[in-house]
Amino acid sequence: MSLRNLAIIAHVDHGKTTLVDQLLRQSGTFRSNQQVAERVMDSNELERERGITILAKCTSVMWKGIKLNIVDTPGHADFGGEVERILNMVDGVVVLVDAAEGPMPQTKFVTMKALKQGLKPIVVINKVDRPDARPQEVQNLVFDLFALLGATDEQLDFPTLFASSKQGWAAPALDAPRQDLQPLFDLIVRHVPPPTCNPDDKFTLLATILEADPYLGRILTGRINSGRAKMNMPVKALSPSGAVIEQGRLTKLLAFRGVERIPVEQAVAGDIIAVAGLTAPTVADTICDPTVTSPISAQPIDPPTLSINISVNDSPLAGREGTKVTSREIRARLWKEAEGNVAIRVRESEEKDAFEVSGRGELQLGVLIETMRREGFELSISRPKVIYQQDSASGQRLEPFEELLVDVDEEFAGVVVEKMGIRRGEMTDMIPSGNGKTRITFVVPSRGLIGYHGEFMTDTRGTGIMNRLFHGYAPYKGTIGGRRNGVLISTANGRAVAYALWYLEERGQLMVVPGVDVYEGMIIGEHTRDNDLEVNPIKEKHLSNVRTTAKDEAIRLTPPMLMTLEKAMSYIEEDELVEITPKSIRLRKKYLNPHERKRFNRQNTE
Numbered sequence: 001m002s003l004r005n006l007a008i009i010a011h012v013d014h015g016k017t018t019l020v021d022q023l024l025r026q027s028g029t030f031r032s033n034q035q036v037a038e039r040v041m042d043s044n045e046l047e048r049e050r051g052i053t054i055l056a057k058c059t060s061v062m063w064k065g066i067k068l069n070i071v072d073t074p075g076h077a078d079f080g081g082e083v084e085r086i087l088n089m090v091d092g093v094v095v096l097v098d099a100a101e102g103p104m105p106q107t108k109f110v111t112m113k114a115l116k117q118g119l120k121p122i123v124v125i126n127k128v129d130r131p132d133a134r135p136q137e138v139q140n141l142v143f144d145l146f147a148l149l150g151a152t153d154e155q156l157d158f159p160t161l162f163a164s165s166k167q168g169w170a171a172p173a174l175d176a177p178r179q180d181l182q183p184l185f186d187l188i189v190r191h192v193p194p195p196t197c198n199p200d201d202k203f204t205l206l207a208t209i210l211e212a213d214p215y216l217g218r219i220l221t222g223r224i225n226s227g228r229a230k231m232n233m234p235v236k237a238l239s240p241s242g243a244v245i246e247q248g249r250l251t252k253l254l255a256f257r258g259v260e261r262i263p264v265e266q267a268v269a270g271d272i273i274a275v276a277g278l279t280a281p282t283v284a285d286t287i288c289d290p291t292v293t294s295p296i297s298a299q300p301i302d303p304p305t306l307s308i309n310i311s312v313n314d315s316p317l318a319g320r321e322g323t324k325v326t327s328r329e330i331r332a333r334l335w336k337e338a339e340g341n342v343a344i345r346v347r348e349s350e351e352k353d354a355f356e357v358s359g360r361g362e363l364q365l366g367v368l369i370e371t372m373r374r375e376g377f378e379l380s381i382s383r384p385k386v387i388y389q390q391d392s393a394s395g396q397r398l399e400p401f402e403e404l405l406v407d408v409d410e411e412f413a414g415v416v417v418e419k420m421g422i423r424r425g426e427m428t429d430m431i432p433s434g435n436g437k438t439r440i441t442f443v444v445p446s447r448g449l450i451g452y453h454g455e456f457m458t459d460t461r462g463t464g465i466m467n468r469l470f471h472g473y474a475p476y477k478g479t480i481g482g483r484r485n486g487v488l489i490s491t492a493n494g495r496a497v498a499y500a501l502w503y504l505e506e507r508g509q510l511m512v513v514p515g516v517d518v519y520e521g522m523i524i525g526e527h528t529r530d531n532d533l534e535v536n537p538i539k540e541k542h543l544s545n546v547r548t549t550a551k552d553e554a555i556r557l558t559p560p561m562l563m564t565l566e567k568a569m570s571y572i573e574e575d576e577l578v579e580i581t582p583k584s585i586r587l588r589k590k591y592l593n594p595h596e597r598k599r600f601n602r603q604n605t606e
Helices: 016-026 045-050 077-086 105-116 135-148 182-191 327-340 362-374 410-422 452-459 498-507 565-571 594-605
Strands: 002-010 057-063 066-072 092-098 120-126 160-164 169-171 204-213 217-226 228-230 234-238 244-249 252-257 260-263 266-268 272-276 286-288 306-312 345-348 354-359 379-381 397-409 426-434 437-445 465-475 487-490 508-510 522-527 533-535 576-580 585-589
Touching (some): 002 182, 016 057, 092 135, 105 135, 120 182, 252 266, 306 327, 306 362, 327 345, 327 362, 354 362, 362 379, 410 437, 487 508, 498 508, 498 533, 565 576, 565 585
Parallel strands (some): 092 120, 120 160, 487 533
Antiparallel strands (some): 160 169, 204 217, 234 244, 234 286, 252 260, 306 354, 306 379, 345 354, 379 576, 397 437, 508 522
16 A cells, blocks of 8 residues: 655644644545534644644545545644654655744744754645735745755755635645645645655564553554564564663554554554554654664654642642542652653652653643643642753853744834843844734743743733744843732631722732632732732621621622633742642642741741
8 A cells, every 4th residue: 555654734723733624524534424523633622722732643544545644743832742753753744834924933843853854845825815814925934934944955845735724725826726625635645755664674663652541551653664563463662772671562553544543453664553562662662573673763852941840739728629639649640641741751859749840831831730630630839940951061051042933013012022121032033024013033031931921912912922932052141030019828717708808909909709718828819019918818897786888788899810820830939839729720828837938038038
């Protein structure tokens, strides 16, 4: 059977998952009357809610007797660990670009990886039916980007299609007939080379995706580099250094047919398959014939730049809402995540019952915590910290930097530049992008962007678009100011009372409503000044037979400041934690007792 292996790569929300939907439909993978969910590849609950792809997934379609293995990859740089591994499995890439927005930072990130591996791209300018589309200009921008990323002459001679994945058509020119996706299918068959693998050699496969199945155990997905895989054949697993990890048998071979995986008796070199039967190997390990001695080289992965401490929830309200509250359960879940997600690293922290989790960014760490929360975990989370490095030559401290690209209305450009200056960012480019908008590029320390997104949306009245990309390590830029306001801290345990909260409103903006449980050391609001203030939110009105003014009869409170998970993580300071349960997100001081807090603050200022 003829094969083509390709990945679809693009920036967040440029339409790649919708395009895969249409490819599946038009290839006859689904029956004409079959009910299929929209964005069928985004099966994860969080992916559907956020409208992004988090996990790489494989599918396959048949076109004129040729099997096309298609990989739908994440577009967000926080999930770049997925992208880098996927590119080891494919022989070509379809670069999908929005006809209005043009190439964006994550387009650059993934394309850079693909070009470095020598893959020849097909460019699809998507959403050409948008009223603000500028397809010809975007095509030129894509060419400029490829040239900037060091593409070869052969890679720069890329074919282009204009398309609308939502309407299900692609055409070689803007004035060509707009019927279906046949031009894209035919171009993939012509332009993507078939795998150059030897089916008669010894069996080797590089594991690129790992998942756990309750019935089959550990499932490893990858492309067969050479030879044939057969049911129950003996194999061994080699680490990237060549050490033998495990010996065993392939108890299950699964091939991709549409969005399903079906058992097969054998698979040949070049095909992408999933195998089961081994318990120890993980991503980047080689599954091979017992006589093979050297592993397949794996693509190195950019290092994590951000870390948080995840610990047991030890607040007075612990155990009321969650079912998984022990450090043993948290530890097992984090180790399982680190096993299948190579961009996440976990280690035991110096603190009791705590673990240090490192990743690519706030979004990736936030997705992990939100997933655990929905699984019934109760956790305490520290403020994210950047991971520093030491320059071996000069001994200088280095910190991670991000390339930040923002699209804002011209009237808001000034405030964004000012805020970036405060956060030690340097502007590298500023160009008008049409329709009264300006595109500004900064290089800014990663720690300067922690918690900035919410502020950016407020400053631009919700109209700005902000995208970030790991830039590299550079010398430490100096201190960056944190939160300017102090917090209101509860001095009592109980339920918040409307009467007490009404009197506290003049002290700052509240984060709780009447009737919620509070405890000593819990943060219930933001102080109007720069110092913390201890207050009593459960103080009730003393009853008497003397009636006062009518305003006491109906207390009206200002709506509270609601905290999302990402906002809470970036809002807290070093001496504070976020308490996360399946039903609640609360802010608290690390030390609930006021005497312990004073002792901690005294030690830190000495």
